[in-house]
Amino acid sequence: MARHVIAPVDEMPPGTRKFLEIDGRPIAVFNIKGEYFGLMNRCPHQGAALCEGPLIGLAQSKDPGEIEYTKLGEIIRCPWHGWEFDIRTGQSYCDPRRFRVKAYPAHVEPGASVVKGPYVAETIPVKVESDYVVVEL
Amino acid sequence: MNIQFRESQEAASPLTTKTAIADCDIHPARATRTELYPYLAKRWQHHLEVYGVHAYQGMMEGPPYPKAQPNASRRDAYPPEGGPQGSSLSFMQQQLLDPNNVQLGVLNPLNTGQGIRNHELSAALCSAINDWQIDKWTSKDKRLKASIVVGNEDGLSAAAEIRERAGDKNFVQVLLLSRNVEPLGQRRYWPIYQAAEEAGLPVGVHAFGFGGNPITPSGWPSYYIEEMVGHSQCQQSALASLVLEGVFERFPKLKMVMIEAGFGWAPSLAWRLDKTWQRLRSEVPHVKRPPSEYIREQVWWTTQPMEDPERREDLFDVIKWIGWDRLLFATDYPHWDYDEPSRVLPAGVSEANREAFYLGNAKKLYGIS
Ligand code: FES
Numbered sequence: 276m277a278r279h280v281i282a283p284v285d286e287m288p289p290g291t292r293k294f295l296e297i298d299g300r301p302i303a304v305f306n307i308k309g310e311y312f313g314l315m316n317r318c319p320h321q322g323a324a325l326c327e328g329p330l331i332g333l334a335q336s337k338d339p340g341e342i343e344y345t346k347l348g349e350i351i352r353c354p355w356h357g358w359e360f361d362i363r364t365g366q367s368y369c370d371p372r373r374f375r376v377k378a379y380p381a382h383v384e385p386g387a388s389v390v391k392g393p394y395v396a397e398t399i400p401v402k403v404e405s406d407y408v409v410v411e412l
Numbered sequence: 413m414n415i416q417f418r419e420s421q422e423a424a425s426p427l428t429t430k431t432a433i434a435d436c437d438i439h440p441a442r443a444t445r446t447e448l449y450p451y452l453a454k455r456w457q458h459h460l461e462v463y464g465v466h467a468y469q470g471m472m473e474g475p476p477y478p479k480a481q482p483n484a485s486r487r488d489a490y491p492p493e494g495g496p497q498g499s500s501l502s503f504m505q506q507q508l509l510d511p512n513n514v515q516l517g518v519l520n521p522l523n524t525g526q527g528i529r530n531h532e533l534s535a536a537l538c539s540a541i542n543d544w545q546i547d548k549w550t551s552k553d554k555r556l557k558a559s560i561v562v563g564n565e566d567g568l569s570a571a572a573e574i575r576e577r578a579g580d581k582n583f584v585q586v587l588l589l590s591r592n593v594e595p596l597g598q599r600r601y602w603p604i605y606q607a608a609e610e611a612g613l614p615v616g617v618h619a620f621g622f623g624g625n626p627i628t629p630s631g632w633p634s635y636y637i638e639e640m641v642g643h644s645q646c647q648q649s650a651l652a653s654l655v656l657e658g659v660f661e662r663f664p665k666l667k668m669v670m671i672e673a674g675f676g677w678a679p680s681l682a683w684r685l686d687k688t689w690q691r692l693r694s695e696v697p698h699v700k701r702p703p704s705e706y707i708r709e710q711v712w713w714t715t716q717p718m719e720d721p722e723r724r725e726d727l728f729d730v731i732k733w734i735g736w737d738r739l740l741f742a743t744d745y746p747h748w749d750y751d752e753p754s755r756v757l758p759a760g761v762s763e764a765n766r767e768a769f770y771l772g773n774a775k776k777l778y779g780i781s
Contacts, residue, residue: 321750321751321752321755322752322754322755323486323488323752324488327487327488328487329487354481354486354487354488355486355487355488355748355750355752356748356749356750357480357481357748
């Protein structure tokens with residue numbers, strides 16, 4: 276499993292997302308409230324660029340009339356037909372048995388470890404003194 | 413909301429190896445509120461500024477149900493130069509026509525001048541939309557063909573508009589909507605069918621329209637999803653009316669296209685009509701043959717939204733009843749329920765049927781060589 280340096284941390288503040296292509300695969304990395312998530316940017320339904328959709332919450336209901344709205348900002352809604360996926364797991368909320376979008380672990384690593392570790396830093400010049408967002412695939 | 417988009421849209425590859433297709437339901441939009449003014453007499457520009465537009469139902473500042481996504485459209489379909497989705501020819505070429513190798517694209521403008529209470533204004537707006545379709549779209553890209561939009565509630569002025577455009581190769585059909593003041597078979601709409609038949613143009617009936625009646629047969633629903641599935645019920649009433657009022661009998665060369673309301677319901681509607689007609693035939697003696705015969709001979713269906721049953725055999729059974737020669741592929745671009753050409757048809761369809769489905773039927777129906 277290769278690990279890829281995506282960006283210096285200060286270039287990806289909370290609420291931002293970054294689109295890139297790794298090994299021919301379209302990937303998006305999100306910073307949600309300081310946590311990082313990587314997702315395949317292709318919707319398993321009909322192939323839209325899933326990660327260009329809005330981040331919403333999860334509306335659920337135990338009984339008609341009772342609505343719970345949780346996971347605010349953690350559900351991605353496809354820009355085409357609006358299918359919803361959990362950004363942490365890639366799980367679909369529309370047809371969870373059949374559809375899931377590939378999720379890739381993403382996190383922050385200090386520059387020192389990035390420089391000596393097995394990382395692929397394609398376009399980002401890496402300096403020892405800063406932190407980097409890293410995605411694994 | 414933390415919606416973000418890429419700074420520049422991914423450029424679609426200009427070269428494509430995909431097989432040519434027809435897209436029989438594309439929605440062009442106006443980039444600005446006043447984009448139609450050059451095609452409208454000063455009198456109507458002034459009228460719009462002072463009095464606005466009044467439909468047959470209230471609360472028309474926005475649509476009665478918000479449509480799931482902005483402008484009911486794909487979020488990735490905003491043109492880079494600004495304006496609503498569907499308002500840029502170059503972006504439509506780049507996002508839809510080129511990468512999918514669309515050889516024939518049929519334009520169905522919505523929010524036109526149809527269903528407006530002032531019939532003169534309705535006719536003026538429809539005519540302006542037709543000029544605009546030539547100017548902005550069909551004259552600039554030969555793959556695109558327009559639909560003649562008509563002031564539907566005034567059959568005579570609608571027929572005049574059709575006759576004026578007849579023979580103009582920019583247009584390939586007449587466009588009506590499924591919700592009107594009365595069911596579509598009623599006499600007031602007959603001049604439209606007569607003119608279309610004379611001109612040799614199919615009449616497309618697209619879902620939507622604001623006729624002043626509740627948008628489902630059982631009243632106003634709570635949710636947008638009910639409006640979405642209600643389109644098929646509405647289309648069924650329209651089709652039953654066309655058969656039972658004798659439109660197909662009276663205009664035997666008339667071709668109707670049911671647009672954006674599914675087709676899975678067609679066989680059961682036809683079976684039910686046939687059975688009831690056997691018992692009540694004397695009420696409608698002008699309907700000389702079983703209703704299903706008119707439907708199978710004179711009706712075509714666009715595919716978006718396509719039924720998506722768990723067993724593909726169920727879909728094939730329905731299509732077999734309708735006929736592989738009756739379906740017209742459509743994406744509904746740029747709307748949010750867009751169908752991706754490469755992903756809609758399950759495996760197991762013969763080469764000949766695929767070709768008819770994606771291109772052949774449309775070329776034949778619309779007379780494109
Ligand atoms: S392509 Fe994503 S929901 Fe259909």
